[in-house]
Amino acid sequence: MARAVTPKKKAINTAAAWAIGLLIFFPILWTILTSFKTEATAIADPPVFLFFDWTLENYQVVQDRSDYMRFLWNSVIIAGGSTLIGVMIAVPAAWSMAFVPSKRTKDILLWMLSTKMLPAVGVLYPIYLIFISMGLLDTRTGLVFILMMMNLPIIVWMLYTYFKEIPGEILEACRMDGAGLKEEILHILTPMAIPGIASTMLLNFILAWNEAFWTLNLTAAQAAPLTAFIASYSSPEGLFFAKLSAASTMAIAPVLILGWFSQKQLVRGLTFGAVK
Amino acid sequence: MGSIRLEQVNKTFGDVTVIPSVDLDIDDGEFVVFVGPSGCGKSTLLRLIAGLEDTTGGRILIDGKDATDTPPAKRGLAMVFQSYALYPHMSVRKNIAFPLRMAKMDKAEQDRRIEQAAAVLNLTDYLDRRPGQLSGGQRQRVAIGRAIVREPAAFLFDEPLSNLDAALRVGMRLEISELHERLKTTMVYVTHDQVEAMTMADKIVVLRAGNIEQVGSPLELYHTPRNLFVAGFIGSPRMNFIEGPEAARYNAHTIGIRPEHIAVSADEGTWSGVVSVSEHLGSDTFFHVHDSGLAESITVRAGGEVGFRHGDRIFMTPREDVLHRFSADGLRLA
Numbered sequence: 001m002a003r004a005v006t007p008k009k010k011a012i013n014t015a016a017a018w019a020i021g022l023l024i025f026f027p028i029l030w031t032i033l034t035s036f037k038t039e040a041t042a043i044a045d046p047p048v049f050l051f052f053d054w055t056l057e058n059y060q061v062v063q064d065r066s067d068y069m070r071f072l073w074n075s076v077i078i079a080g081g082s083t084l085i086g087v088m089i090a091v092p093a094a095w096s097m098a099f100v101p102s103k104r105t106k107d108i109l110l111w112m113l114s115t116k117m118l119p120a121v122g123v124l125y126p127i128y129l130i131f132i133s134m135g136l137l138d139t140r141t142g143l144v145f146i147l148m149m150m151n152l153p154i155i156v157w158m159l160y161t162y163f164k165e166i167p168g169e170i171l172e173a174c175r176m177d178g179a180g181l182k183e184e185i186l187h188i189l190t191p192m193a194i195p196g197i198a199s200t201m202l203l204n205f206i207l208a209w210n211e212a213f214w215t216l217n218l219t220a221a222q223a224a225p226l227t228a229f230i231a232s233y234s235s236p237e238g239l240f241f242a243k244l245s246a247a248s249t250m251a252i253a254p255v256l257i258l259g260w261f262s263q264k265q266l267v268r269g270l271t272f273g274a275v276k
Numbered sequence: 277m278g279s280i281r282l283e284q285v286n287k288t289f290g291d292v293t294v295i296p297s298v299d300l301d302i303d304d305g306e307f308v309v310f311v312g313p314s315g316c317g318k319s320t321l322l323r324l325i326a327g328l329e330d331t332t333g334g335r336i337l338i339d340g341k342d343a344t345d346t347p348p349a350k351r352g353l354a355m356v357f358q359s360y361a362l363y364p365h366m367s368v369r370k371n372i373a374f375p376l377r378m379a380k381m382d383k384a385e386q387d388r389r390i391e392q393a394a395a396v397l398n399l400t401d402y403l404d405r406r407p408g409q410l411s412g413g414q415r416q417r418v419a420i421g422r423a424i425v426r427e428p429a430a431f432l433f434d435e436p437l438s439n440l441d442a443a444l445r446v447g448m449r450l451e452i453s454e455l456h457e458r459l460k461t462t463m464v465y466v467t468h469d470q471v472e473a474m475t476m477a478d479k480i481v482v483l484r485a486g487n488i489e490q491v492g493s494p495l496e497l498y499h500t501p502r503n504l505f506v507a508g509f510i511g512s513p514r515m516n517f518i519e520g521p522e523a524a525r526y527n528a529h530t531i532g533i534r535p536e537h538i539a540v541s542a543d544e545g546t547w548s549g550v551v552s553v554s555e556h557l558g559s560d561t562f563f564h565v566h567d568s569g570l571a572e573s574i575t576v577r578a579g580g581e582v583g584f585r586h587g588d589r590i591f592m593t594p595r596e597d598v599l600h601r602f603s604a605d606g607l608r609l610a
Contacts, residue, residue: 172328173361176432177422178349178378187374191365 028252035059035245042241058246066229068250075225075251077140078215079208082147083155083201089148090155091197095185097156098163099171109160112153120150120213131218138220146218147208155204162196163189199265202258209255226251277339278429278462279304280325285334287320287486294320295486297334302430302464302479307456310466311473312483312509318466319434321483325464326432327351339429349378354423355432358439360415362407368394368418369403375426393421396455413444420455430462437472449476470510474498482506499598504606507532513562513577515600518570522547528601528609535562535577537595540584545591549574551584565590 005013034042036054062068097105127146128137136142166189174188190197212227219228230251233244259266280302287295294317302308310318323329325336327348336344343351354375363371372393376386394400397417407415416436423431433452437445453476456463467473473480474494482489482497482505490502494510501507507515515532523531539545540563549568554561561582565574576592584590601609 167359167361169357169359169361170363172326172348173355173357173422174363174374175328175348176326176353176355177375178426179374180349183378188363192363194365 031245031248034242035249037242039239039242058242061243062246071226071229074140074223075209078143078225079205081144082208083204086148086152086155087201090159093156094159094163097160116153124217138222140223142218143215143223146214147211151204151207155200158200162193166192202262202266206255277304279339281337283335285324286332287324288332298488304462305460307463307476307478309473309477310481310483311470314468316483317486318483322432322434322466326353326355352429353432354426354428356419356423356436358435360419362415362418364407367404367406371418372421372425389425393425397421412440416448433465435466482509502608504602507600513575516574522570526601529604530602532600533594535575537598538576539593540576540578541591545593547592548589551586551588551590554584
């Protein structure tokens with residue numbers, strides 16, 4: 001039965017939703033606006049909102065001063081690589097947890113998630129040392145590895161929830177049809193879970209793209225992704241807000257566009273299983 | 277070839293014993309139906325044969341070879357599930373081709389078999405559709421198609437018709453029977469519907485609580501049920517059971533008489549009672565008779581033209597040659 005919604009209530013709800021939406025979006029909007037200001041306008045008091053002399057000067061400076069494409073490429077490799085390898089490991093893991101659970105499966109799932117509760121800085125020192133001794137410092141391989149490990153619990157959890165939705169009889173049918181474990185996962189489970197796998201990958205790509213703690217601490221010049229690119233425009237003194245904003249805008253643009261075009265997929269992925 | 281032999285097969289889930297111990301021989305080419313009330317272990321038994329569940333003890337032999345520990349993929353059996361279990365992301369053609377693809381059969385032979393199966397099952401026009409675009413009956417046919425292309429040693433059916441509406445069920449029942457006539461392949465079929473069991477089976481296996489109550493042809497079970505359970509389960513409407521002095525007259529603890537073996541009359545007969553409900557089916561009429569002093573209610577089948585009504589007193593005469601006698605522990609007396 002539908003609830004009766006009066007026009008007044010509807011108007012209030014709509015206004016509230018817009019207000020929250022704008023509140024969340026405002027910092028991003030402000031960053032984008034600031035990137036088109038001069039350094040002086042950027043710190044003007046009172047702040048200037050829209051009526052200033054729009055300039056592309058900051059983008060010009062940022063472009064001249066650093067190699068955006070190299071950072072971008074590092075980001076793509078690190079985010080893409082860690083997501084791809086993570087999913088390859090998580091699919092069989094989630095399969096076993098969803099379809100042949102043991103007494104301890106629930107505990108393992110919770111334990112995996114609990115690793116996300118640990119402050120990352122707590123293991124920075126040992127990981128830093130391991131990276132030095134293995135020669136992984138400031139390499140894309142090292143970052144792909146560490147980000148994959150960091151996001152693996154989330155990937156496994158998400159895939160586990162999707163796999164739980166697939167009827168067991170279909171997997172039994174393919175076993176009867178002569179499929180081994182490899183064929184079962186490759187030809188039946190994965191294609192059926194494609195929407196779920198896609199949204200998992202998307203979310204993890206975004207998480208890895210935005211990850212700053214490990215990328216800043218474990219890179220110098222060679223493997224630095226866009227997070228390091230942004231950080232390089234912050235300095236303890238001088239005027240840098242406009243240039244920093246320009247760098248930030250350039251760094252978030254690709255993933256913002258990706259998110260925009262796949263928002264349906266993302267929302268579906270995050271609410272999957274909630275509504276049948 | 278497809279003979280299946282179960283030797284002391286048992287199955288427990290945790291502390292629950294679903295199947296205490298089952299011995300059963302299924303001959304090559306036989307149509308065997310497992311029937312019983314829900315929870316009797318018939319589906320578990322089928323899944324043990326399929327290999328989808330591991331046995332707790334005992335042996336399963338397929339064509340004389342021990343298959344107890346063989347994975348389902350290697351047993352050479354095909355299964356049709358209640359939910360059809362089609363692959364939703366594949367076209368009908370790909371669904372049917374899947375077992376052939378898994379067997380790495382060459383493409384030309386695959387196509388030949390798919391076309392043949394599609395022709396047999398009237399699916400030729402639907403080969404490029406997805407399962408989601410088909411009706412229930414068509415989906416069931418695809419599931420059967422997927423099972424037959426591989427030419428398995430035996431087919432396993434797990435309540436395949438219970439998701440279909442009544443009219444379609446009768447049609448599919450005939451199709452499966454015809455398929456068996458044509459292929460002559462062993463079929464093991466699980467159902468709780470005794471009409472399906474009676475009409476399709478060469479051999480019926482009646483199960484209760486994981487135990488085999490009786491194995492026999494449909495008519496054997498109908499004419500000589502081994503005990504009260506089988507007597508009550510096979511036949512529709514149910515056999516009437518009468519205890520007390522009337523049974524003692526026949527030297528039995530309980531006597532059983534089927535509704536179709538009682539003659540009714542308005543003025544004379546062995547027993548009498550009052551019609552409580554009469555069900556007119558056109559071809560037949562069923563009377564539920566109370567106040568006979570024999571049992572709470574006696575069901576009688578008469579011709580469609582017999583028109584007693586609620587409250588009428590009628591007389592009933594059992595056919596003594598087809599009267600069943602049972603001992604106090606429920607077993608048939610010779």
